Amino acid sequence: MKMKTYKYPKIEEAKELLRRPEIESQVIREKVLSIINSVKTNGDKALHEFSQQFDSVRLNKLVITETEFDGLEKKISDKLESAINIARANIFKFHKAQEVDSQKIEIDEGITCWRKSVPIEKVGLYIPGGTSPLFSTLLMLGIPATIAGCREIVICTPPQKDGKIADSILYVAQLLGINKIFKVGGAQAIAAMAFGTETIPKVDKIFGPGNQWVTTAKQIINSFGVAIDMPAGPSEVLVIADDSANPKFVASDLLSQAEHGADSQVVLLSTSEQLIESVISEIDNFKRQLSRIEIVEKSLQKSAMILVRNLNEAIDISNQYAPEHLILSVENSEILAENVINAGSVFLGNYSPESAGDYASGTNHTLPTNGFASAYSGVSLYSFMKKITFQKLTKNGLSKIASAVETMAVTEGLDAHKLAVTIRSEKNRD
């Protein structure tokens, strides 16, 4: 298979070379809208029907019962249990460290203002299931949700053909103390959490990745006013590598991304033509060992390898592209990292593969794709909280800004805004 390689494009040319495919589909949008309306109108009944239609399963109950948690420890290998515990501890440590105390600011004598972080009360986590149950995503969303202190945490995940949920997902849920789990997938799950049904509670914010049906549904319910973690698109990695990079490492990083999905984007920028050639040959060697080879092939066909004049040029192209994952396999990775303006998560040096951050180094793997990294952050503790502003003015404090408020209010033509201050000043004079 030929991978696309380019030599020394200009920055505007690189923009075209790395243009992401448009994935909007009016057909899917209309179908999703009809699913959403059906769930809004018919509640659980619609969910049962969609389960039969899409998951080929007839469910007695949508909710997971207590007995389904029985004996989970025995079903999970010691090795997996230990792996999950390491990941959990690291993710907990990184997200717990994000807590910031609210600090009262004395703007002037008698004028105190502050912001307080308050958990979002009800959050919904969508966890993809089926052939590949993403228990790692449950760790990434469930841990900050529990640190934040969200009062109600709801999980929706599609049932397997046997009507069950993967043990790994149940195990992680139990570990995190989340017990409201519903066997619902697809656009219907997003609709259920957005509007509520007889059994599934309405939530304030919905998190989690999914296929095009799920992400379209999230976008639609967001336009109805339900918050979502971030807009979604296919996953992507951009690797910047110089002579010091190990072609085997780089090849494995590009393949990690390529195996995510046929629409994943994989980009290599290098100052070394030799390295690009070696990486291509290593990819050829490795890919035969991979079980998801068909997906990998499709993704690689759309990927690009670009020879650049120097690392500054590479960073400019990267900032313009705004990759979800950025790997800096270069000698002075920390210095180069200073120039990163747009990226979701950055991996420095030869021993920081993307898969470390995907699973267990502690950082969150829910990140902005599709160029959204230019304006959006990845999921953090504060994705599960909002900040409320408070202010307390004394009589004297108000008097310090009274005239300013009056003047500005009058200039904007808002009499009652002025009145609210004036009436309190008259009282001051009592």
Add this chain to the structure above:
Amino acid sequence: MKMKTYKYPKIEEAKELLRRPEIESQVIREKVLSIINSVKTNGDKALHEFSQQFDSVRLNKLVITETEFDGLEKKISDKLESAINIARANIFKFHKAQEVDSQKIEIDEGITCWRKSVPIEKVGLYIPGGTSPLFSTLLMLGIPATIAGCREIVICTPPQKDGKIADSILYVAQLLGINKIFKVGGAQAIAAMAFGTETIPKVDKIFGPGNQWVTTAKQIINSFGVAIDMPAGPSEVLVIADDSANPKFVASDLLSQAEHGADSQVVLLSTSEQLIESVISEIDNFKRQLSRIEIVEKSLQKSAMILVRNLNEAIDISNQYAPEHLILSVENSEILAENVINAGSVFLGNYSPESAGDYASGTNHTLPTNGFASAYSGVSLYSFMKKITFQKLTKNGLSKIASAVETMAVTEGLDAHKLAVTIRSEKNRD
């Protein structure tokens, strides 16, 4: 005029009483979509046409020229200049204090992870103009944008009938060092900043309030992947008052909100029947003095005054409603404030009117309306920045999580994710 009053409703009943009117309009949506497409296709030409059509003005240039800034100081009264300076200093102080240093977290020996705040490169500020140019909103958006260090700050504001922009807006822009100002309003301004035209740069995130055309346009371009500050709805205030409240103060606060727009919502919850009656009578007295009386009347017709059994009940109703502004005119306002879960901005005690926060106490006045306060925060310094995650692992650091990553990757069926770690471990053994 009769204002609606209710006695001791149950919490579920209060939910119905305070239900916000649905404002979605399919007709407006379609018209806005057509404006957006027209700007996307025809750029500046479309903007000029819409200016003639909607603002009744034929513009030579869309961009403000340097000469339009000439002699501004003389056109602004000393009083307004001084008011703006006080407001600016306080807003600067409150938002500057929000800066947080990035802190490197050592997850384990050899695993270092951190988040860095980076300004969003290009931001667009929409400032409503016409009859009531909101220079205060420019202060609220421009100050955090400049503290954040956004490289390009663009203002769009509709031209007056004479083709000019209000002096107050130009003055504030000059004060903040923002010189890219375009005479474009409405949905076409949002489209121009979202996609770029020959003269207006494409931005990464769009901020600012507006009428239904503007907010619908923001919602639509957000679904195309351009970030926005927050979803919008009509402005609203909820006042909780006990016996200690001053009915004149409460009346003036309710009127401040009512004058914003005919669709503003104004709610009073009180433990005192006597207070409610006094407030109604004070509103009647005051409103004759107000210039925007027609708007006020319309808004008050939809407002509600509710007698509650105790302050806890009031807080429960308020948390359920999630008001944009919450005023606690009660004796122990700081204690009651502890129980606020959902609100945009909270004003404590008798001397903290909403208009203080609207203009000059330092807090931001761009806040979540329409119940969005349950999941969204108001605008802050960090609305103009994103956080990028970084991680650096040493050989030894990677070895600590290698087995965990391998096991989890295999369980999720992602071979190449495992490979990226394994290949680096083999190297370790060299």
